[in-house]
Amino acid sequence: MAGRAAEPPADVTLRRWAREQARLKASVVAEDTEEWQKDSGLTGLERVGGVDLSYIKGDDTRACASLVVLSYPALEVLYEDCRMVAVSAPYVPGFLAFREVPFLVEAVQRLQQEEPKLKPQVLLVDGNGLLHPRGFGVACHLGVLTDLPCVGVAKNLLQVDGLVRDELHKEQVHSLQREGDTFPLRGASGGVLGMVLRSYNNSSKPLYISVGHRVCLETAVRLVKSCCRYRIPEPIRQADIRSREYIRKQLCSPLEVISSGPESRKKEAELDD
DNA sequence: GCGACAG
DNA sequence: ATCTTGTCGC
Numbered sequence: 535m536a537g538r539a540a541e542p543p544a545d546v547t548l549r550r551w552a553r554e555q556a557r558l559k560a561s562v563v564a565e566d567t568e569e570w571q572k573d574s575g576l577t578g579l580e581r582v583g584g585v586d587l588s589y590i591k592g593d594d595t596r597a598c599a600s601l602v603v604l605s606y607p608a609l610e611v612l613y614e615d616c617r618m619v620a621v622s623a624p625y626v627p628g629f630l631a632f633r634e635v636p637f638l639v640e641a642v643q644r645l646q647q648e649e650p651k652l653k654p655q656v657l658l659v660d661g662n663g664l665l666h667p668r669g670f671g672v673a674c675h676l677g678v679l680t681d682l683p684c685v686g687v688a689k690n691l692l693q694v695d696g697l698v699r700d701e702l703h704k705e706q707v708h709s710l711q712r713e714g715d716t717f718p719l720r721g722a723s724g725g726v727l728g729m730v731l732r733s734y735n736n737s738s739k740p741l742y743i744s745v746g747h748r749v750c751l752e753t754a755v756r757l758v759k760s761c762c763r764y765r766i767p768e769p770i771r772q773a774d775i776r777s778r779e780y781i782r783k784q785l786c787s788p789l790e791v792i793s794s795g796p797e798s799r800k801k802e803a804e805l806d807d
Numbered sequence: 808g809c810g811a812c813a814g
Numbered sequence: 815a816t817c818t819t820g821t822c823g824c
Binding site: 586587589625626627628630633634660661662665666667671672686688689690691692693694698699742 | 811
Binding site: 587588589590591592597625735736 | 815816817824
């Protein structure tokens with residue numbers, strides 16, 4: 535059952551993907567467009583979504599895509615959708631969206647069809663938005679394709695436009711003493727690409743926040759701050775927890791144990807050749 | 808050429 | 815992303 539590793543994309547594919555990113559980037563709106571965003575207390579915001587994909591260790595083809603919607607500001611789970619999906623594109627830094635976004639778009643469409651009243655007013659996305667080699671990370675990509683406000687929340691710095699994880703950066707991160715502290719990420723070309731946020735007192739490892747779609751950076755940071763019970767903002771954390779749990783149950787089902795045992799694995803190896 | 812490289 | 819439980823500390 536374990537799928538073989540996806541082939542590294544040919545250069546022609548990467549060029550096509552880059553062109554697609556450039557085409558869609560023209561539709562990104564990097565400023566607030568909603569009423570609730572205009573208030574510093576985010577009054578009017580009632581539902582925040584989170585998305586994530588969890589993968590199986592030795593399997594490059596199957597993953598669980600999850601979309602959750604939490605109430606705001608209580609952060610209680612109102613909606614959960616976990617589904618096994620067949621991943622076809624490999625992970626290539628800078629092209630994460632081509633691997634994950636199709637399943638997230640499907641999840642959003644399913645939600646709109648089945649529970650339109652629970653449609654989130656904004657989505658928190660694992661990964662970057664404008665903080666990206668071509669200024670069009672997964673949070674922008676998902677935002678444009680769904681026309682939903684999106685915020686990029688990355689757990690590691692993607693080195694782009696002169697930004698590096700050097701000693702200076704580590705010093706700046708170290709200077710974030712209390713939760714809520716931030717400093718801007720200014721690219722070599724001048725503009726602020728994102729914000730580094732200490733989201734939790736008990737963790738010195740920060741988050742890298744950037745604009746996805748239909749939200750400005752200040753609002754994005756304010757929103758993420760107000761969604762953090764722990765280091766990872768609750769919508770993404772719940773999506774992560776639930777997709778991993780979904781996979782864990784899949785792997786523990788009797789059928790799955792049998793079909794992925796040493797016996798059948800041998801047969802699959804033969805069939806693969 | 809070498810290293811870096813969101814998830 | 816994933817491999818990994820309990821454990822030491824605030």
